[in-house]
Amino acid sequence: xxxxxxxxxxxxxxxxxxxxxxxxxxxxxxxxxxxxxxxxxxxxxxxxxxxxxxxxxxxxxxxxxxxxxxxxxxxxxxxxxxxxxxxxxxxxxxxxxxxxxxxxxxxxxxxxxxxxxxxxxxxxxxxxxxxxxxxxxxxxxxxxxxxxxxxxxxxxxxxxxxxxxxxxxxxxxxxxxxxxxxxxxxxxxxxxxxxxxxxxxxxxxxxxxxxxxxxxxxxxxxxxxxxxxxxxxxxxxxxxxxxxxxxxxxxxxxxxxxxxxxxxxxxxxxxxxxxxxxxxxxxxxx
Amino acid sequence: xxxxxxxxxxxxxxxxxxxxxxxxxxxxxxxxxxxxxxxxxxxxxxxxxxxxxxxxxxxxxxxxxxxxxxxxxxxxxxxxxxxxxxxxxxxxxxxxxxxxxxxxxxxxxxxxxxxxxxxxxxxxxxxxxxxxxxxxxxxxxxxxxxxxxxxxxxxxxx
Numbered sequence: 121x122x123x124x125x126x127x128x129x130x131x132x133x134x135x136x137x138x139x140x141x142x143x144x145x146x147x148x149x150x151x152x153x154x155x156x157x158x159x160x161x162x163x164x165x166x167x168x169x170x171x172x173x174x175x176x177x178x179x180x181x182x183x184x185x186x187x188x189x190x191x192x193x194x195x196x197x198x199x200x201x202x203x204x205x206x207x208x209x210x211x212x213x214x215x216x217x218x219x220x221x222x223x224x225x226x227x228x229x230x231x232x233x234x235x236x237x238x239x240x241x242x243x244x245x246x247x248x249x250x251x252x253x254x255x256x257x258x259x260x261x262x263x264x265x266x267x268x269x270x271x272x273x274x275x276x277x278x279x280x281x282x283x284x285x286x287x288x289x290x291x292x293x294x295x296x297x298x299x300x301x302x303x304x305x306x307x308x309x310x311x312x313x314x315x316x317x318x319x320x321x322x323x324x325x326x327x328x329x330x331x332x333x334x335x336x337x338x339x340x341x342x343x344x345x346x347x348x349x350x351x352x353x354x355x356x357x358x359x360x361x362x363x364x365x366x367x368x369x370x371x372x373x374x375x376x377x378x379x380x381x382x383x384x385x386x387x388x389x390x391x392x393x394x395x396x397x398x399x400x401x402x403x404x405x406x
Numbered sequence: 407x408x409x410x411x412x413x414x415x416x417x418x419x420x421x422x423x424x425x426x427x428x429x430x431x432x433x434x435x436x437x438x439x440x441x442x443x444x445x446x447x448x449x450x451x452x453x454x455x456x457x458x459x460x461x462x463x464x465x466x467x468x469x470x471x472x473x474x475x476x477x478x479x480x481x482x483x484x485x486x487x488x489x490x491x492x493x494x495x496x497x498x499x500x501x502x503x504x505x506x507x508x509x510x511x512x513x514x515x516x517x518x519x520x521x522x523x524x525x526x527x528x529x530x531x532x533x534x535x536x537x538x539x540x541x542x543x544x545x546x547x548x549x550x551x552x553x554x555x556x557x558x559x560x561x562x563x564x
Contacts, residue, residue: 123410123427123473146471153469154450156428166427168474194463218539219517221451223463224470306538307452 125168129175129254129283132167137256137279139165145281146170147190148224150217151233175283178202184289186252189228189282193240194219196227206287207402208296208315208395212243215300218307228282234268237310237335241268243298245332245340246315249287255280265332268339293320295402297395300334301387303378310335311379314367314391316399318350324404326350331363331396336371336388343370346392355400363396364389410473416441417485425472432456434472435482443483443512447541454540457513458482464520466539483512486519494560495519495553504553506544514540518554526562530555 126132136143141164146152155161169175175188180201187196193213196202203210216225216239227240231251245265253260256279264285269275276282300313313334321327331346346366353359373384409424416439425434432449435441435458447455449468456467459481486493495518498504505511514537521528521536528536533554534547542550 121427123471125473125476146474148469149471149474150451150469153430153471157449157468166471168471170474192463217451218454218466219520219536220454220457220464220466220539221469223460223465306535 121162121164121166123166123168125171127171127173129169129172129281132169132172132281133254133256133279135165135167136281141165143167145232147226147229148192148221150221150225151229169281182289183286185287187227187285187287189226189284191226192223193225193227193230194222197222202287205290206243206247206296208243208298208317208399209240209247209249209287212240212298212313212315215239215298227285231264231267231285232274232276232282234270234272234274234339235309236268236271236338236340237313238268238340239298239300239310239313239334241340242313242315242332242334243296243317244285244287245342246298246317246330247287247296248317248330249285251282252284252286253280254283259283261286265340265342270338291319293322293403294318295399295404297398297402299391299395299398301379301391309378312336312371312373312384312387312391314388314395316350316392316395318396318399318403320400320403324354326353326355326400331367331392333367333371333388333392336373336384338372341370341372343367346370350396355396360393360396364393367392412472412476414475414478414480416480417482421480423472427471427473429472430468431458431460431470431472431475431480432467434475435467435480441482441484445509445512447509447513452541453510454513454517455510457516457540459516459520462523464517464539481516481519483515486515493519495522495557498553498557498560499550502549502553502556504545504549510540510542510544514542514550518550518557521554522558522561527558528554 143165144163175190296317298315300310302308318329329347329350368389445455447453
């Protein structure tokens, strides 16, 4: 095994392209090192991207936020502007692992690990976040929900690296929220989760919405029918009940020791109601 | 051995070592540098026994490669006491009997040190959430929480 710490993204892509055996990208390492220890993966080459300056920063501009692939989740929670603009995204990112893991793990790593239960992904999907991808053919941008294609599998082509997550500039009267169900409050993985992001018009009516469910299918689910239920409403009880029905119906969950299909369906609806209300209240405050 | 040459600062002293590419920082600290205060519990980032502070961030040293520590500033439990003078957290862990078998203790001390550096006057709930990444199978946690609260008071000069 070799370990290389390139100082530019071009070098990292070059190393990936030229790698003869199995190459792995190392950012926080909170998934990769565990998988190596368990013998699930034996990379021939580890490419540590943390010395690439451009990936180490989170920036805010007129267009929104750019969160580099090597930025640990703890940094998201420490950024007041991001917390104000995208509280749901920060909630999801800060639920991953412990304090110890927070200082290492990244949202890009969480996305590329492609677990259906990834905590940061539903809120990113609800937020309409994009992945900025660099590969041998240049750069491209993909919606976050297009990245995972199944448990542990992504749509990234050979030689491609996600260099950053892009979040739009926040519109006025907007709010988002994320919640998950876990048997205990800390150090656990979502049994099922939900995220809602919405924008109100000046009358307080939902103008646009996005609803995403986690751990409810092989990949994160963007539930457009649920967004349609919220749109045009004031998030009243009737709307919330329809939202729960639609979300429960959209689930295609697994049955395992952590939760039955029936339980996951039911809780997906309950969580969708709760996060829709929180997002609505947050939107009303801005 | 052929290995990766890594240059770090550990508990204030320059430290250089050679390591294999797949060797964790935990293994380097224990097996190459003799810092046995860093404990291995699970080896997968779940128990916190190997917690250290790397560049002002609390991390599990089992989830960091030795090679990743290049240029890094590392703090371990060995750097807490000043000569014979225990750190207030260490003193309060003793006074409150906040340890039994002791395997989790260095990790708890590092986690508590990191917590108090960022939040000098935490509530009980903040302490419990702040230390949620550290497992203890002996004490039931209450004595640890009391020790951290007491130490926080001492460190604030209260």
